[in-house]
Amino acid sequence: xxxFSRMHLSPVEAMRKLDAIDLEEKTRIAEGIALIAVxxxxxxxxxxxxxxxxxxxxxxxHMSEDQAFRRIQVARVGLEHPEIFECxxxxxxxxxxxxxxxxxxxxxxxxGLIAAAAFKSKDEIRSLVAERERSRVLASAPAxxxxxxxxxxxxxxxxxxxxxxxxxxxxxxxxxxxAGSAALAQAGHARRGRxxxxxxxxxxxxxxxxxxxxxxxxxxxxxLGHAVPSGDPAVIYARAMKHYVAHLEKxxxxxxxxxxxxxxxxxxxxxPKPLRRFVWERDGGRCAxxxxxxxxxxxxxxxxxxxxxxxxxxxxxxxENLRLLCRAHNQFEAERVLGKERVHTRxxxxxxxxxxxxxxxxxxxxxxxxxxxxx
Numbered sequence: 001x002x003x004f005s006r007m008h009l010s011p012v013e014a015m016r017k018l019d020a021i022d023l024e025e026k027t028r029i030a031e032g033i034a035l036i037a038v039x040x041x042x043x044x045x046x047x048x049x050x051x052x053x054x055x056x057x058x059x060x061x062h063m064s065e066d067q068a069f070r071r072i073q074v075a076r077v078g079l080e081h082p083e084i085f086e087c088x089x090x091x092x093x094x095x096x097x098x099x100x101x102x103x104x105x106x107x108x109x110x111x112g113l114i115a116a117a118a119f120k121s122k123d124e125i126r127s128l129v130a131e132r133e134r135s136r137v138l139a140s141a142p143a144x145x146x147x148x149x150x151x152x153x154x155x156x157x158x159x160x161x162x163x164x165x166x167x168x169x170x171x172x173x174x175x176x177x178x179a180g181s182a183a184l185a186q187a188g189h190a191r192r193g194r195x196x197x198x199x200x201x202x203x204x205x206x207x208x209x210x211x212x213x214x215x216x217x218x219x220x221x222x223x224l225g226h227a228v229p230s231g232d233p234a235v236i237y238a239r240a241m242k243h244y245v246a247h248l249e250k251x252x253x254x255x256x257x258x259x260x261x262x263x264x265x266x267x268x269x270x271x272p273k274p275l276r277r278f279v280w281e282r283d284g285g286r287c288a289x290x291x292x293x294x295x296x297x298x299x300x301x302x303x304x305x306x307x308x309x310x311x312x313x314x315x316x317x318x319x320e321n322l323r324l325l326c327r328a329h330n331q332f333e334a335e336r337v338l339g340k341e342r343v344h345t346r347x348x349x350x351x352x353x354x355x356x357x358x359x360x361x362x363x364x365x366x367x368x369x370x371x372x373x374x375x
Contacts, residue, residue, distance in 0.1 A: 022091075023090075023091070026088060026089055026090065026091050027089045029088060029089075029095065030085045030086075030088035030089035031085075031089075032071075033071050033074055033075045033078060033085065033088065033095070034075070034078065034085050036053070036057070036071050036072060036075040037075035037076065037078055037079040039053065039056070040053040040072060040075060040076065041079055043328075043332070046289075046328055046329060046332040047291060047292070047332070048060065048291050048293075048295065049289060049290060049291030049293075049295035049296060049297045050295075050297060050298075051287060051297055051298075051299035051301075051326045051328045051329060052299075052328065053068075053072050054068050054069070054072060055298065055299065057071065057072065059298065060295075069099075070095050070096060070098075070099035071095060071099075073099050073102045073103070074088075074095060074098045074099050074102050076102075077098075077102040077105050080107075081105055081110045081114070083110070083111070083114055084098055084102075084105075084114065087114060087118065091119075092117075092118040092119055093114075093117060093118070096122055097117065097120065097121070097122055097125055100122050100125045100126065101113065101114070101117050101125055101129070104129050104132075104133075109132070113128075113129075113132070116128055192207060192208040192209070193205065193206060193207040193208070194206050205234075205237070217233065217236070220236050220240070221233075221236060224236060224239070252273075252276075253273055253276050253277035253280055254272075254273025254274055254276065254277050255273075256277070266317045266318075268311070268317065269307075269311050269317070270317070271305050271317055271322070275317070275319065275322070276305055278319060279305050279319065279322045279323065279324060280303075280305075280324060282319070283323060283324040285300055285303070285324070286298065286299070286300050286303075286324065287299040287300070287303060287324060287325050287326040287329055288323040288324050288325060289325055289326070289329040289332075289333070297325075297326060297329055299326035299328075299329075301326065302326055302327040302328075303324050303325070303326055303327075304324070304325055304326070304327055304330045305322055305323070305324060306322065306323055306324070306325040306330050306333065307321055307322060308321050308322065308323055309321055310334070310337060310338060312338065313337070313338075331343070
């Protein structure tokens with residue numbers, strides 16, 4: 001008899017044990033999502049070597065992308081409205097139905113909407129949200145049939161796989177977390193492409209392009225008619241990406257090659273492109289942050305060259321004092337070394353300076369336009 005055999009239990013005992021396990025499982029899930037909310041809010045994942053909460057859930061907890069998205073979405077709303085966790089613990093809401101409800105929960109609707117959603121299916125919650133939205137629109141102003149139809153079409157939140165995960169889960173929670181969740185849930189509407197893993201081992205790209213972009217594709221097919229007689233969009237896409245990546249690398253990192261002997265120490269904060277390319281290639285185009293348990297951050301997005309010992313503390317701009325960090329870990333290290341207060345003050349000053357510069361440029365453009373009108 002294997003250790004999971006329960007055939008010796010009577011029907012009553014089997015159902016009683018299953019009820020107890022089910023309740024315990026729901027309670028543990030609610031507790032786990034509450035902990036996700038805490039780790040996400042405090043950004044504890046940075047010290048563990050992950051650039052965002054999604055990467056932490058997928059890398060350390062081995063969740064799927066959809067599973068991570070749902071839990072993070074529910075956790076962020078639950079931080080503002082803890083009754084969500086209670087509903088998860090006693091089974092009034094499951095993770096999927098809570099994620100469906102989360103984008104529509106705000107300070108005004110929270111208590112009534114959560115209570116009305118108890119023990120409902122995902123489709124029933126979508127209908128509930130659509131009905132409430134329709135009532136709100138009709139109450140605020142008389143709406144024609146087309147307006148009511150629009151409410152029905154956008155009321156349901158997107159399936160997790162349709163949402164841009166780097167927008168939805170990699171950004172830290174906003175000050176008004178509930179409003180942020182609703183905005184993030186609708187961010188997927190702007191996406192026009194998706195990448196799928198195919199059964200053959202490759203990848204499939206699905207794109208929706210404008211008439212202008214289609215015209216560009218047709219022109220590329222015509223110009224490459226001698227090299228790609230079939231006009232296969234996949235081949236043209238592959239060629240275009242190679243050229244574009246090379247262009248981006250050259251613009252950001254300068255021309256190749258950059259060896260250790262060709263880079264030198266320079267003064268100030270500025271990092272010349274040969275030195276930037278050397279650091280990029282040495283670190284493998286990946287964040288070099290290492291946690292205390294030797295987990296290296298795997299982020300390859302929004303990478304910045306960072307001074308290990310800050311220039312403000314006497315650090316030099318030389319290869320051994322430079323490393324690649326993702327933006328999240330660059331800010332995390334700056335706060336750790338220089339102090340949060342100092343970093344936030346400098347960031348605020350830089351934001352104000354940019355705002356002043358923008359205002360001055362707009363004023364100058366307005367004066368130039370006025371002079372031109374007078375002439």
